[in-house]
Amino acid sequence: MNKVMKEIINTLLYLLGVLCLTWLLITFVGQRTEVDGSSMEPTLSNGDNLLVDKISYRFREPERFDIIVFSFKYKEDTYFIKRIIGLPGETVWIDEKGNIYIDGELLEESYGKEIISADKIGIAGEPIVVGEDEYFVLGDNRNNSKDSRTTIVGNVKKKDIIGRAFVRLWPLDKMKTL
Secondary structure, X not given: OHHHHHHXXXXXXXXXXXXXXXXXXXXXXXXXXXXXXOOOOOOOOOOOEEEEEOOHHHOOOOOOOOEEEEEOOOOOOOEEEEXXXXXXXXXXXXXXXXXXXXXXXXXXXOOOOOOOOHHHOHHHHOOEEOOOOEEEEEOOOOOOOOOOOOOOOOOEEHHHEEEEEEEEEEOHHHOEEO
């Protein structure tokens, strides 16, 4: 009986250790997430499964063009995925032709699905100063995205960033680093 009890305790301790390690990895290192919607097309599509790196921003600052996952401030357990365009301290402005300017310089980028239409410029039609510890983000599907051009999203605070999307896991034929 003593030997059986010892095996049961060892098995339970092993399972507890595996669960604790899994929790630590998901909480602090990385986690899988699924894209819901078309705001990041053509880069990411509805239903894509991604691996989110939750640790690198502990050692370095987010960079322009990183694809980030962040929590939505008005609804618990709701997360958005967007691309960083403006960095802390910069001024972002979008003109009536849909051109994006950072500190008065035209932004050279090729991630947008299409040029931003005049009715989708939103609050970025006036210069937006990105605060310290904040980021200006846009979806790649520029005319179908709730992002920093809207007051409901606005600039994203660093503390709200969950991590950086860095690998598409599914569908398998589109698996790649982002």
